[in-house]
């Protein structure tokens with residue numbers, strides 16, 4: 001089974017002892033336009049309005065930016081993990097063209113289907129917890145677009161209890177689906193749900209507001 005694919009593309013060392021918060025972003029419907037039947041090629045990668053300037057604002061506010069995305073096209077055999085290089089390079093290139101500060105630090109991708117019963121597919125918070133470890137703990141991974149599969153175990157989440165505290169009080173999860181909110185809840189993040197055709201730009205002012213505790217969510 002194995003875990004999610006990780007692409008460390010930013011210089012994570014700078015966050016190690018910085019106490020920087022992390023913005024966890026779902027990809028399709030948050031940064032770029034989702035498509036029925038997956039975004040399968042670089043030419044299908046289309047930024048949502050304001051996504052680049054929003055990511056730039058997160059970076060300027062000191063956030064590490066970590067994409068956490070379910071892409072079951074891989075498990076379905078539509079394409080292989082190498083395609084993540086083209087797709088995510090296309091995404092980063094477009095972001096940089098709009099705003100040179102709009103730099104994603106880390107991509108984490110679950111390649112599985114629901115039926116695969118993996119540990120990483122959202123609403124599991126496993127990809128967020130892995131992002132936290134990669135950014136904040138001594139977990140050395142080469143900076144590379146090459147996807148590396150990292151095994152993870154299913155985190156125990158007390159879904160019937162209170163939302164757990166996040167490792168950093170400002171950590172945030174942005175998504176367009178209930179499964180994104182579930183993953184963010186299990187991690188303890190501030191939750192921001194967006195309309196899938198408008199994405200990140202609709203909540204960026206709120207995320208930057210440190211007093212905003214995010215959306216209420218009942219798992």
Ligand SMILES: [Mg+2]
Pocket residue numbers: 026027028029030034175176177
């Ligand atoms: Mg989405």
Ligand SMILES: [Zn+2]
Pocket residue numbers: 003004110111112118119120121
């Ligand atoms: Zn998975």
